[in-house]
Amino acid sequence: MNDATEEMSLAELREEIEGIDRELVELIARRTYVAGTVAEVKEERDLPTTDESQEARVMERAGENAEHFDVDANLVKAIFRLLIELNKVEQRESR
Numbered sequence: 001m002n003d004a005t006e007e008m009s010l011a012e013l014r015e016e017i018e019g020i021d022r023e024l025v026e027l028i029a030r031r032t033y034v035a036g037t038v039a040e041v042k043e044e045r046d047l048p049t050t051d052e053s054q055e056a057r058v059m060e061r062a063g064e065n066a067e068h069f070d071v072d073a074n075l076v077k078a079i080f081r082l083l084i085e086l087n088k089v090e091q092r093e094s095r
Helices: 003-007 010-044 052-068 073-094
Strands: none
16 A cells, blocks of 8 residues: 555545546537537538547547556447447437
8 A cells, every 4th residue: 555545544535436427428528419419510511420430530539548557458449438428329319
């Protein structure tokens, strides 16, 4: 254990995780809102719901960001794949 973890109690660490979880949910909500706006633009312009090249760019960025923050790229990409799929389902249901 390093000095920082020795100084923090289990309750404090859990409180820290709780705050991070709240921030993650807020970011997911923001991303979902923007993705919904993208869906509206696609609908107005009669564009397809799925854009495989854009999805590939998102996944590539996710992997690069994972490496930058030293996080498992497969985990991060799995999370982003889920976010993309959920956004696509919402886009299809709203049309």
